Amino acid sequence: MGESLYRAADAVVPPSSLFVFWPGDEPPTAEEVRLRLAPFGSPSPDSDALAAEGTVWSFWLDLQEQPVLYLVWCEQVMGEHLAMLDAVRFRSRAQREEAMDCRWIVGIEGALSLEHPSADYQLQLELCEAISGGWAPVIFDASSLMFRTAEDVRHLISTHTPPRSSCLYSIHKVRAPRSGFSEQKFWLHTHGL
Numbered sequence: 709m710g711e712s713l714y715r716a717a718d719a720v721v722p723p724s725s726l727f728v729f730w731p732g733d734e735p736p737t738a739e740e741v742r743l744r745l746a747p748f749g750s751p752s753p754d755s756d757a758l759a760a761e762g763t764v765w766s767f768w769l770d771l772q773e774q775p776v777l778y779l780v781w782c783e784q785v786m787g788e789h790l791a792m793l794d795a796v797r798f799r800s801r802a803q804r805e806e807a808m809d810c811r812w813i814v815g816i817e818g819a820l821s822l823e824h825p826s827a828d829y830q831l832q833l834e835l836c837e838a839i840s841g842g843w844a845p846v847i848f849d850a851s852s853l854m855f856r857t858a859e860d861v862r863h864l865i866s867t868h869t870p871p872r873s874s875c876l877y878s879i880h881k882v883r884a885p886r887s888g889f890s891e892q893k894f895w896l897h898t899h900g901l
Contacts, residue, residue, distance in 0.1 A: 728816070728844045731810055732810075744838050744839055748834075748835060749772055751767045752769065752777055763782065820832075
C-alpha cells in the first residue's frame with residue numbers, strides 16, 4: 709500500500725478489504741469499473757501505480773469528501789477463494805453454482821476511520837454494490853473472513869444509518885478440541901469496531 713492511502717490521522721490499519729466475485733469468463737476492464745464508481749469519485753492523479761504481480765489492473769479511487777483513497781484492483785480467482793465458498797449460506801443451489809463459476813475478483817481496499825468505522829464500512833459495501841451492478845453472487849470480506857450474499861449487502865446499505873454492531877461481527881473456530889484437550893478456541897472479529 710502506498711502512503712497516499714492513509715490521509716486521515718484516525719485511519720484503522722490494516723485496511724478493510726472486500727472482494728466482489730465477478731461472474732463470467734472475462735475480467736471487467738478498469739474503465740468499466742471506473743464508470744460504475746463515477747458517482748462516488750474519480751481515479752486519483754497517482755492512479756497509474758503499477759499493478760501487483762498477478763493483478764490484471766489497479767487504480768486509486770478518490771472519493772473527494774472522504775479522507776481515504778481506496779485501492780481498486782482485479783485478479784483471477786484462486787483455489788483458496790473457491791474453497792472458502794463452502795462456508796457461505798447461499799439462498800439457492802443456483803446461487804452457489806454461480807459463485808463457484810466466477811473466475812475473477814474485483815477488490816476494493818481502504819482504511820476505516822476510528823470515529824465512524826460502521827459508516828465507512830457501509831460506504832465500502834456501497835462501492836462493492838456499484839461494482840457488482842447487482843448481479844455479483846457474493847462479496848468476500850477478507851478482513852473478517854466472511855462472505856456476504858448480494859441480498860445481505862443490499863440489506864446493509866439500504867438504510868441511511870450505518871449497520872448496527874450486531875450485524876458486523878463474526879465468530880470463527882480457531883482450534884477444535886484434541887485428545888487430552890477439551891478446550892476450543894474461537895476468534896471474535898468486530899469489523900472496524
